Amino acid sequence: QSVLTQPPSVSAAPGQKVTISCSGSSSNIGNNYVSWYQQLPGTAPKLLIYDNNKRPSGIPDRFSGSKSGTSATLGITGLQTGDEADYYCGSWDSSLNDVIFGGGTKLTVL
Amino acid sequence: QVQLQESGPGLVKPSETLSLTCTVSGGSISSYYWSWIRQPAGKGLEWIGRIYASGTTNYKPSLNSRVTMSVDTSKNQFSLKLTSVTAADTAVYYCAREGVGTIHLDYWGQGTLVTVSS
Numbered sequence: 014q015s016v017l018t019q020p021p022s023v024s025a026a027p028g029q030k031v032t033i034s035c036s037g038s039s040s041n042i043g044n045n046y047v048s049w050y051q052q053l054p055g056t057a058p059k060l061l062i063y064d065n066n067k068r069p070s071g072i073p074d075r076f077s078g079s080k081s082g083t084s085a086t087l088g089i090t091g092l093q094t095g096d097e098a099d100y101y102c103g104s105w106d107s108s109l110n111d112v113i114f115g116g117g118t119k120l121t122v123l
Numbered sequence: 124q125v126q127l128q129e130s131g132p133g134l135v136k137p138s139e140t141l142s143l144t145c146t147v148s149g150g151s152i153s154s155y156y157w158s159w160i161r162q163p164a165g166k167g168l169e170w171i172g173r174i175y176a177s178g179t180t181n182y183k184p185s186l187n188s189r190v191t192m193s194v195d196t197s198k199n200q201f202s203l204k205l206t207s208v209t210a211a212d213t214a215v216y217y218c219a220r221e222g223v224g225t226i227h228l229d230y231w232g233q234g235t236l237v238t239v240s241s
Contacts, residue, residue, distance in 0.1 A: 015167060045226075046225045046226070046227070048225075048226075048227035048228070050168075050228070056233075057217055057231040057232065057233050057234050058160075058168065058217070058231055059231070060222075060227060060228060060229045063222060063225065063227035063229070064224075064225055064227070069229060101167065101168055103226075103227070104226075105226045110181070110184060111170065111183055111184060112158070112173075112183075112226055113170070114168040114169070114170070116167045117167045117168075
């Protein structure tokens, strides 16, 4: 069971918006930065969001991140079939002295 | 463009040592932290640990007694050793670079499957 809690799956139609939540505690999300990763089928994870809401170069602004208290959210607008993937949140846990990830959320674009 | 490539045996016997190397190209290994992450089939990501170019390490507490990481700056490589492996260590192993300032992984290798089986 992951320290960070994500919904196992979300779905939405092409062109729509979806949000993926990541719930933690004061020892991780509450006092540390959150990053988000996209893992397309059969490939390595790719950094989408870091420092809660920053996008690396080359990541479209359809992807956004936010944090409030001990929870974080990834938003994806203008959904495309190519966005179908597993999405993971990650953070440092100051109590565990460990980098922790959520269990992952599978996005289906119907 | 920074690229990472994992290499090492794809099959390791139970109780033996898993050894992997990550070769970094397109940039220097200096001034960054470098991590190992693994993913069992159909499951989520698990951070194993990280090493700085100077050799400073941080390991996942639950794996600390079995993990050793090292770095060879002359070859732009860093390595992972995991001792006393069991079937539970079967996974795709990724190496990755940690971005500047905070803990986020900005460049990843393609991953290599390591199976623990006799």
